[in-house]
Every structure is written in C-alpha cells, then in structure tokens.
Amino acid sequence: MSTYDRISTILVDRLGVAQDDISPEATFEELDLDSLDLVEFALGAEEEFGVRIGDEEAEGLRTVGDAVALLETKGVGAATA
C-alpha cells in the first residue's frame, strides 16, 4: 500500500474523514480538521510509519500531499511503496 493510501486510512479510520473527500490537493481545512485533529493525525502517522513527527511539523501541514511529502523526507515511501 502506498504512503498516500496509508495516510488516507488514518484520516478515515481515526479522524472520521469521508474517503471520497480525500485527494492529494485536499487541505486539512477543507476536510474540516483543526489543529487538534492534526496532532491526532500525527500520532496516527507516527504509529503507522514508526517515525517521529514534531508538533511544529504537524502544524505546518496544509494538504494531504504535504503529509505524504513530509513522511517521504523521513524515509517513508521507498521502502513501503
């Protein structure tokens, strides 16, 4: 499963986002996710990918694509694609 798909699963299962609303360009704001949700999302991503995401990094995420890019800079993706 791709990093994007795994992120989508976190958004759907943990944060209650509708699958159909998710796209790489979708902003967290459009998905009705606030700063608390972003911290919760980061916790889910840490658990899923075994990486550490700082609060500032989480707060800097604007789109789903940003989250994919952040995780790929942490070495996620190549090994898991």
Added chain:
Amino acid sequence: MTAAQRDVAVTGLGLVTPAGIGVDASWAGVLAGTGTAATDPSLDGVPVDMSCRVPGFDAEQLLGRKASRRLDRFVQLALVAAAEAVTDAGLDPATWDGARVGVVMGCGMGGAATWEQQHARMLDSGPTKVSPLLIPMLVPNMVAGHLAIELGALGPNLVTATACASGATAIGVARDLLRAGAADVVLTGGTEAGLTPLSIAGFAQMGALSRRTSDPPSASRPFDADRDGFVAAEAAGVLVLERDADATARGARVRARVSGYGASADAHHITAPDPDGAGAARAMRTAIADAGLAPDDIVHVNAHGTSTPLNDVAEARTVRAVVGDEVSITSTKGVTGHALGAAGAIEAAFTVLTVEHGLVPPTANLDSCDPEVDVDVVAKAPREQAVPAAMSNSFGFGGQNAVLVVTAA
C-alpha cells in the same frame, strides 16, 4: 408569585433511552413494562457484566462520521435527544434569537470511555501518544458546549453535577434561569454513557449493583422484595422549557408545566440515604410549596426507585410521610435501569408524558412488593389516572436531592 410567573412550559421533549431512540419508542417501552437489561460484552470479566444500553444507537448514521469519531458517547446521545426536543417544540435554530437560548444539562461522569481508552494508550505507548482530543472529549461540561455549537444557543450554558440527581437539578436550574429572565428558551436535561469496565467495577465494589446477572431483564426491580441493587444504564433526555407567556404567545403546544423545584442536601453520608429521609422530605416539601400546591394536590410520584435495598424503602416511607398514601407511585428504572446523571431528566420527561396522557407506566419486575414499602406502586400494566400534579424524585450520591413538580397544561 402568580402562576404565570411561577410555571414554565414544557414545549419539547427528546429521549434516547434503553427503551428506544425517540420519545415515542421510549414511552412505548416504559408502558410495556419489560426490563431492558442485557448481558454486556464490553463488560466481559467485570463481576457485574450487564447493563441497559440504548438499542441500535449508530452514531455514524445518526450524527455523521466525524461526530461518531470525535465525540464521546455521552455527547452523541445528548445531540440526538436535543435535536428531537427542538423539533418537537417547533423551534428553528436557524431563525431563533440564539442569545436568548440557554443550555443546562446534567451529567454525572462525562466521557468515561474516552478516559479509559486514552489511559490504556498512555500505559501502552507513553504520554506523548495521548490524543489531543482527550480533554475536549471527556470533560462533562462539553455536552452543553456541543449543543451550543450545533444549535447556535448563545445564552447561559452549563452542566450540573449532582450524581444521580444531575438531570433533575439541571431542569430546576433551567427553570430558575427562565424565572430570572436570563433566557427565553432553555434546552435542559441530562446525559450519561458511563458503561465502562472501570466505572461498573467501581459501582459493583460499592455493592450498589444487582448481581442477578443470570437473568438480566429481571435484575432492575424497584420496590420488589427480592431487589438487590440497580442496573447501570446509558441515556439522554432533553426538555425545551419556556416561560408560559412566551409559549402561549408563539402558539406552542404545551405538553405540561414545570411548576416546582426543591433541592436539598442530606449532609449524612457519601452514599447511603438518610434513613429518616429528612433531606429528601425537605426537597419534596420545598418543590410542592414552590409550585403553590399543598401536599395532597400531588396524586402521582415518579420515584427515584433505584432498586437498591436502602433507597426504595427509605423513599417509600418519605413519600408517604410527605404526600400521604393515596398517590400512585412508579419507578421507570425497572424498565430503563439507572441512567445516573441522565436519570432525573428522562424521568422528568416520563412524568410529563404521564401528566399529558393520564397514563402511569408500571414498575417492571414488581412480583412481590417489599412489605416495608407501604405505598401504592403501579405494577404489571399501565394505569389510567388523571394526573393534574405529579412529583419526580431524584437523589444523588453525596446526599444531593432534587425534586420537580410537574403539572398539567
């Protein structure tokens, strides 16, 4: 005080109870008089593994996916009950003057399930894995906050905590806000969803719960000689209250009136009722006088009636001492179990329905009345009775008593 100044109108009701989702289903369930307790798989391994749950409550279907994930169940139940109550009252949150709409809800425990889940997460994975939603999901006041957000209710907004009297206390406080002119409409009631292993273990350790786990539907048996404790329940109940003149002016249907409220403290023991019933009696007398009535005007009592050995005898004795032996008494907890902070609210709603329809629900499982209970307990089948004035009793651990007097419209 004139009747117009004193009484507030009940113009809307919403119920989510173990007897069903919605006022009609819940009322039909308590009239049927069958216990709703069942073995609860989520309590597997707890010495008392039964409870009264709301049947078929699908939060995702009723409230959407996000609310189903992000709100604790005690808030979810209340949102559904409040939506029904507002619709029933014929009010439209899109057009009302939100600054004049208050919310006063009772809750004993708050988000117990969220607390336990996140505590487990912390023990498993460490404190940095605790959800940032923990606090906003669990604090009890959040139910009033969510109702405000959902409905645009911008007036006074609070949650009362008087344990098992919380829902009745909330209605009394709401009534006071209306009398004081602090709001024109108040959504009030109670909610509870504390059916978790830790809280049920705690109640079991107190000796408060029925151990009749081999036959759950018969476990909650208020006033019965063989009762041995209560069955914990989840529920929410919401009433829409308005000053009589306002309700009349907008042509609202008035289901009944909240005419009296009495509150008192036993100052006796943390959990046991005062055996003399002095605190409970004071709350009843205060509520009756507050309604401008005499004790013999009360013809029906929806009892606290928990099915614990101590409560039911003490309550029956106190009711008899205050309003005499010609009143009919019922405990709807035989059907619903004990919904703790929601109990006073759903029972106030059942009392409204009793007054409105002239129909007293039976006390479930009353096979052989305790000989020490020397009052007229309605059993087996609903009783037709004209009820111009009724009393709804609620008593909380901590010795906190709240009594409401409901009168016919």
